[in-house]
Amino acid sequence: MRPVRYNVAASLDGFIADKQGGYDWIPLDPTVDFGALFARVDTVLLGRHSYELVLRDPSAASAWPAGSRIYVFSRTLDAADHPSVTVVRDDAAGVVAALRAEPGTGDIWLYGGGALFGSLLAAGQVDAVEVTVVPVLLGEGVPLVPAGVPRATLALTHSHVYPSGMVGLHYAVPGARAT
């Protein structure tokens, strides 16, 4: 099975972007080893909004290994305009279930955002939740999980304290469906 990993930075109060969609509150910590974190990734999942953020700031895409397959989940995007990615219009859960069941050992990085995460979590298609907790309180912003998603109990698998005061908390999702 190829695991789907929701890996994201969040404020201590659970926001992945501020009210204006900004990320300037996330410190640049040179000790965060993105190469090691994402070495096994060969597939990346993005919601439409996250994908458009990456298009505006292509350096964001350098976080995943070159050659990764990119899936963008959107009912409005015209696939013909985005030939370098696979646009998924319907049945996100079914498409991700098929990716998880593929042979091989590569990881699937659920890049975001929260809405895509919420729908895949509710469908049992997320295997790991990996949050880098940033030492800041935002008060409002884009939530880690959208309201209305069923409660999910997680199992801590790993934690790491960074010199910047960020703390990586990695969890398995016991409710993930077998592939």
Added chain:
Amino acid sequence: MRPVRYNVAASLDGFIADKQGGYDWIPLDPTVDFGALFARVDTVLLGRHSYELVLRDPSAASAWPAGSRIYVFSRTLDAADHPSVTVVRDDAAGVVAALRAEPGTGDIWLYGGGALFGSLLAAGQVDAVEVTVVPVLLGEGVPLVPAGVPRATLALTHSHVYPSGMVGLHYAVPGARAT
């Protein structure tokens, strides 16, 4: 100076109670040493709602040392009905500033809730934020910080992983005002 410590359990997505105000998602972890955590506490601050929760479940009050001074912040509570606590109707920030400036070394536990924390944080009257991150995603509930509170950058001072998968994250508040 006597530090004000906001010590609270929160879900990974930043809620201190679920939508119904419930706490059944917080595991009972016998390794959490409340005695050590609160050994230095001699003063407890509560908002009106938190105080009413404690009145309904008096075992909650066993978390703080016997003999602690209790301050309840409320514009509606009748002080005459609650002779064992000090009811603060106005100038919460001024009252807490005076408590912080008192001689001695006791700690002040800001028990909650989020609204009282938010107003005291904005007034520079919170010295430490101590969150026990519970391995659960709630999706909605009572937020750790109410919306509209100015952004606050914190400094990680301590972290601890509990066998239950809860993680204690303790921060200093660099923006706290000198007393």
